[in-house]
Amino acid sequence: MVKRKGVESSIALADAAAMCNVDAISAYPITPQTHIVEHLSEWVNNGELDAEFIPVESEHSAMSAALGTSAMGARTFTATASQGLALMHEILFIAPAMRLPVVMAVANRALSGPISIWNDHGDIMCERDIGWIQIFAENGQECFDLTPACFKIAEDKRVILPTILNFDGFIVSHMIEPIEYWEQETINNFLPDFEPQIKLDIRNPSTMGAVGVPEIYYEARIAQNEALLNSKSVIKEVFEEVTKITGRPYNLVESYNMEKAEVALFMMGSLTETAMTAVKNLKKRGIEVGIVRPRLWRPYPTEEIIEAIGNIKALGIVDRAMGFGAQSHPVASEVKSTLYSSDKRPVVCEYVIGLGGRDVRIEDIEAMFLELIEAAKSGKSQPVKYIGVRE
């Protein structure tokens, strides 16, 4: 029997990590991720989870320690957010280069300044191209379901890459909502033991993370990128398995009401739930609009995104982060370049919404959809619009 209960999403994610039988957790507490590592440290302290919990003095050390334990062949987990993720920055690149399948939950939070503990995607957008697989969960249920999926993807012999599971800080992390837990047996059958092909072993000494002289560095970087791009087929395979287990659709890119829609919003994370209500409200008024939500963000699922966009007339691209001084904000930049490399030419409207915890209401999203309908009629793109900002 699957157990459905009302539980905080952070706790469900931590429970899922514990049920994945992690061997090592190195973490530094930072809002709004704190409940995850607090909960795991309790599991370890109470003897319910046989794992090493390494309390460190900073996130820089948390990631460094995670590399060490992963290199030893331990299933390694950590979690962070915002300034913590930023402090890990230089170490983050080393995990995929050394092919260490660390799994990290990131409770997305705004970056300073001004100081903000609230949600946006500013933290992860600074770490887009670090070489990690990156997945965005929409709600607490996805936080649970995708945790075992992340370990399975990361540790697959065809992948062996670190993986980040993003979920919206506070909006999802601190929400009590109904979540169905998998049976321990289901997780055991789904997730095989971690068997690294190469590991640090004092009986069989080897060097990991050696210097890359000009004769090898270039090839190493290309090989690493190929590994990341090739992981897409495995991610798809694992998501299909999660779909079978849970009965919930897990596609690389989700579409909502796209069959009938003439315009759509492209957005990530928990925003899409609120947007679904906007879609339903407009449907009642005879207006058909849709949503495209990439669940997988790295490797960037180009083909699936192009397919999901279909033949709509206007596309609104929603950013929850700033790209200071850039031609467009991060998501819009990327999606516009996707369109250019395809034969699709919808009218494009760019939006920024919900920075630093600014609340996003159903009405905000309805207004964006209606604007897109006008843009489709006029055929005119509009410059980026900052939704909900006071002038």
Added chain:
Amino acid sequence: MLEFRFHGRGGQGSVTSAELLAITAVADNKFAQAFPSFGPERRGAPVQAFARIDEEQILNRSKVYTPDVVLVLDYTLTQMVNVTTGLKPDGILIVSTGNTPELVREETGWKGRLAIVDGVKIAMTHIKRPINNTVMLGALIKASGCVSMENMKEAVKERFGKIAAVNMAALTEAFETVTISEGE
């Protein structure tokens, strides 16, 4: 869908109230959300918590702006914040106070359904501490009928362990003694 807003002071357990409500609603096989007014926790400062209960999956991650139920754990807050902001005209205001309904109406300006119980007095009787968050859930269940008493009992048991029994006794007394007056 029913939407709830809880007013309390940091440390009084208004977030716990919202959480217990949502956990119980999920145990009742409904869909629910509970969330704090996100931010740093400050003991004694006015805080809010929110909840939603529905028969269908709740697809809305915004704050609660037009609640059906407002629950006030600390009467002094009515002097500082407008606790009835956005409260639907056919909604219900639930207040922990020893004051009369007439005085509460006069001081809050609320003309709709009103439920009153002296939560602190009941808490002192059973829990021996002026913490009335679970007490007020008894009044809320009576006034709104939104969750089952049976599953609330389970939720309280799981959350409070050794002190679950006194919390449940207090909750039950509030359920039985809450005064509900219909509005205009």
